[in-house]
Amino acid sequence: MRWMRWTVWGGFWLAVLVPPAPAQQAAEPPPVSEQTEECLGCHESDTPGIVADWRTSRHARTSPAMALARPPLERRLSATDVPVERRGVAVGCFECHGLNPERHQDNFEHFGFRINTVVSPNDCRTCHPTEAGQYLASKKAFAVDNLEQNPLYHTLVETITATRTVRDGRPVPAPTGDNTRNKTCFACHGTRVEAKGLKTVVVDGDELRVPNLTNWPNQGVGRINPDGTQGSCAACHSRHGFSIEMARKPYTCAQCHLAPDVPAWEVYRESKHGNLFSTHQAGWNFDAVPWRVGTDFRAPTCAACHMALLAAPDGEPIVQRNHDFGGRLWVRIFGLITSHPQPKYGGTFTIRNAEGLPLPTTLDGKPALEHLIDAAEQARRQGEMKKVCLACHGTSWADGHFAQMARLNADTDKMVLAATDLVKRAWELKLADPANPFDEAIERKWVTQWLFYANSVRYSGAMGGPDYAAFKYGWWDLTRNLEEMADSIELKAKARR
């Protein structure tokens, strides 16, 4: 049996020690296009930071042709071909900022070149069509319309972000500009960036004409771009290093998926998985494609469970890459207002529930089934996620985890319904006005119940991090909040008499 032992160990060390693609490190960098060389000529000294950043990137070290020559599983581009003039050169300034000039409102003449300020998912699609396609159908790409075109969410945004003046002892909303909206909700969701002609900026004492962009800068996930597309790849693949390492580390998702409303990052950080990541990440390989469980990394990050192409140490694929980040999700634990099956499509603003409200569930928790994925699709997606779990856990563990999670979702939904019963009572007693269901103190407590506390518990149920189910925006607060709502109604009702 001794040979067997060495075989087993041999396979392991082979996987650990042999670099997945020796050529990768050693290859001579591709030539830089003449256009990009001219860009670099000035920007090397004008904006040295981003030029140096780009030089560390794979874009600077690989041409599309070199990338296409790699084995399919190791490819980081999904195009089967790219335009000939871009095929053999590094992916430099002009290769991205010079794409599709005719579609770009923000195209302008810049020292003899036609340049777009904003690079859009449609531009990235040149080399990454599968990723762009998945992304553009996802909820992320519709992040602006899903707030703006949904009358309820629109009201919530306006209620939160309008400045107030005090009249007769009550705060009254004042008309407010785009700015606060852009720096709050739409900082993550994305702003509407349009090019309103050109404007003059002064650079090193010289005047320069550049596009006059509205609501700029912004890198929200659903940004409306000057070429009419939706989304920003730079939200996760930060300019100009575009590193896969960054997208795979949880700090990127943590820019937006944060407590109190979406505590994914904090819950992950407090979980066993997060602990393993924090402790051991320095020894992991965040750059390998495919990403091999156990050899490249030893505990999942956000990207591992939700989107990355994963493989076993021997290279056998486990799950495929998916830039629709809900693609492995069956239930939506971000309650609106209770948990519910994932929506069928990214543009959720068209959903109407049985009460006619633009929500995936009624106020008493009945799901708007025709807009939500069915049981078969739910099972398929859970099956995808389970493949990730089973790379490290037994079936009994994974099944137990999913069952615990489902029961916890159901329990939190009950706690949301109790809060809804109380806010309805306040409305019935005329202690609050349902015309705007989000502005008064008792209504805020109701929103807090489903948007903060129930979500916290559910994220904790999904990923670990038990304090977010307990004392930190969890059951402690779910129960406390109901008592305070009931007290507040009682006191107000008595004060009125």
Add this chain to the structure above:
Amino acid sequence: MRWMRWTVWGGFWLAVLVPPAPAQQAAEPPPVSEQTEECLGCHESDTPGIVADWRTSRHARTSPAMALARPPLERRLSATDVPVERRGVAVGCFECHGLNPERHQDNFEHFGFRINTVVSPNDCRTCHPTEAGQYLASKKAFAVDNLEQNPLYHTLVETITATRTVRDGRPVPAPTGDNTRNKTCFACHGTRVEAKGLKTVVVDGDELRVPNLTNWPNQGVGRINPDGTQGSCAACHSRHGFSIEMARKPYTCAQCHLAPDVPAWEVYRESKHGNLFSTHQAGWNFDAVPWRVGTDFRAPTCAACHMALLAAPDGEPIVQRNHDFGGRLWVRIFGLITSHPQPKYGGTFTIRNAEGLPLPTTLDGKPALEHLIDAAEQARRQGEMKKVCLACHGTSWADGHFAQMARLNADTDKMVLAATDLVKRAWELKLADPANPFDEAIERKWVTQWLFYANSVRYSGAMGGPDYAAFKYGWWDLTRNLEEMADSIELKAKARR
């Protein structure tokens, strides 16, 4: 004097540069047992992640015999001998999961082997008897009973975790299952895992019979295991790497010791020590045994102060390893309800105070002295902790720190008593019902005072991180909360008239 300078420097560089045990890195890995090889034969492809994780572990690279051959101070096992059939092989799957089959309810037949799903502290005791013994006598091992068997804490748990329905405008507790308890309090404290016969799971299309475990998965510190023991070593030494590095980094303790109730992690992170750790950890050696102050690490983590075997750079021991994590603690700053001397034993659920309540202090702060360590033992433990301080700080600094901490504890205790006076007033005025002292809004404010704010201040006093003594759950909140309690009582009293 020049020779002296070189001697001093020489000793330093010798300590830094000479690896503590050259053999450690170079040694040929021990053979894998035949049983474990069979496990690996399937699990290499079935659960590749944990197999790869185990292969990085010391368990895979060392046999007990190799470990026993090391100098005593460098040993990571405390057994003086181990069973002959396990002595010469790597500590693999079967070596742990095959232990003590007769004690394990969860023992089952698995492809010709008798396997336990759950490895317990009693199993780990085979090689680590001292550690298991210390742990099993500590508060951690009793973490389940200390909640469940203490009538007051039991009420607190039930009050927080029961779902609610609304009746006549008030939230009413509904009967609730184990699930929410398991995902909140008992996620950290541990669940009761019993094997209820076998069940069938489907793995890759094949049916498999495995133990039907209750309340599974769980890795809480006081988990009741199917062999009747209490505790889970995997709570800190995560499967299947079992790395000492992980247990020594604060992220592990941070899974449970978190704000708002036990803000040890956040306070540490904001402290000077935490800053030094965050800044410099990449250059430290978290694997060395003993752990040498100044050369292996330059600022303490949780493990350094509370449990690790520490030595000076020359190898001279400073403090001994202790898996009773309270072993260097004299005062318990986690107030129940005020700060008090540490309890004498791990099973605190038997404590009764002078009022007959299962608390280490009365509601007005009188300690239940016969259950708590006496002044001599307090002095001994503080002496142990002071040895750690003195590795880097002068005596005047350390004494000053301890004195500041003691005064801060006393001040926070006064603030707890003030809150207790107010909640008693609410009870006397019949504005709240003391039958359950944890369910009403005014009672929650009282709990918040001692469980969140006073604890935050005391942890900050012990470890630095001053914002947790000030604006972040600290004195700002201690004083604000009293005003709000008093206002709330006044308004309710007036509304009743």
Add this chain to the structure above:
Amino acid sequence: MRWMRWTVWGGFWLAVLVPPAPAQQAAEPPPVSEQTEECLGCHESDTPGIVADWRTSRHARTSPAMALARPPLERRLSATDVPVERRGVAVGCFECHGLNPERHQDNFEHFGFRINTVVSPNDCRTCHPTEAGQYLASKKAFAVDNLEQNPLYHTLVETITATRTVRDGRPVPAPTGDNTRNKTCFACHGTRVEAKGLKTVVVDGDELRVPNLTNWPNQGVGRINPDGTQGSCAACHSRHGFSIEMARKPYTCAQCHLAPDVPAWEVYRESKHGNLFSTHQAGWNFDAVPWRVGTDFRAPTCAACHMALLAAPDGEPIVQRNHDFGGRLWVRIFGLITSHPQPKYGGTFTIRNAEGLPLPTTLDGKPALEHLIDAAEQARRQGEMKKVCLACHGTSWADGHFAQMARLNADTDKMVLAATDLVKRAWELKLADPANPFDEAIERKWVTQWLFYANSVRYSGAMGGPDYAAFKYGWWDLTRNLEEMADSIELKAKARR
């Protein structure tokens, strides 16, 4: 053009690969002074941790003479000469603790040497006069007086930190000692450390006479030292490694600049810059002087924007080092009580607004202009900061960012004024007593508006991290808090009738 491409790349790789100063790593360590050798003789075993820490420091590896021999831009000391007896030796124990004995109240005889326990900025000035001078004029150096000598802030401190007893159902402040003040506000701001003669401590069974220091230990930024100076360099350059790496990583600033009142760290961590730092820091050079954008680091930390000497990859300086951390700031987003231009000088306790209050703005937001920098100085400072932005961003981006930030500041100021209108109403209706404007519940809500929520939004506007502008102490809370203030006034007014 091929030569051009290689030239461009060549410059980049030259910058990345050629160490800035080869001598730096290779140089033989300087001799240790005879005095310091005697210190080390005992402290090597008495406090081994700090000795080992010091041995890793640049102070141990460089003498002032060696440092003075370096090119000016690479120097870490600003003195043009240092006293002859310290010039040629390592900067060891005695070189710092033996300075200026005549000025130090805490100077004492210690085994034949005259030693100061506390090393002050005036001592560090020996080698670092420019840094000490900038620091000593900054707000940080006046951090104690700026709290203690400002009657309003003094009241705020006393109100937060005094213990309470309950009398007739109301919390009443009790006289309190220095301790809680020292462990809360003054832990960061600094304590008043005076030497009250000598005291006896017991070290290893031997009695030792050491200075009897008040309010010790402390390392607050404005500590009053026993030599009469203000400040503590060790607040950021932690003893005894004194690493520039530490001061450049955000964890150092994070010890004090934290949510809820100064959420600089949390906002940064959630920002794109913070994400880049967290993701890529392991590959950055935090030790290089000057600090080269794009090659040494690829996203700013606190130090990069606010104080470090930055250069382009080719070594061309971008901005100069400044130890007045407000030196590149034009607007003060820490509202007192609204945002306002930066004060002209570090000792802000002398400021009086048009109402005679010791605040830089009136309660309705009118700035105390004669104490604040004028428009020209604001423009100059914004220009300095913009140089940092332009290292990576275009002019249009930077201008857009500054404009968004200014509008957000204005919007938050309106929200502060609305809260002030409400608290004034409570005072007018005699529902609260303005004699102490910080102690009652409604007043606390008012403070929360400007000290927590408005600050959070403004820090988010300045640095990214959008959740701190939205749901996490942001606009959600700015609007909610006004509703709760108005409700509370209404209920109290009705209850009184």
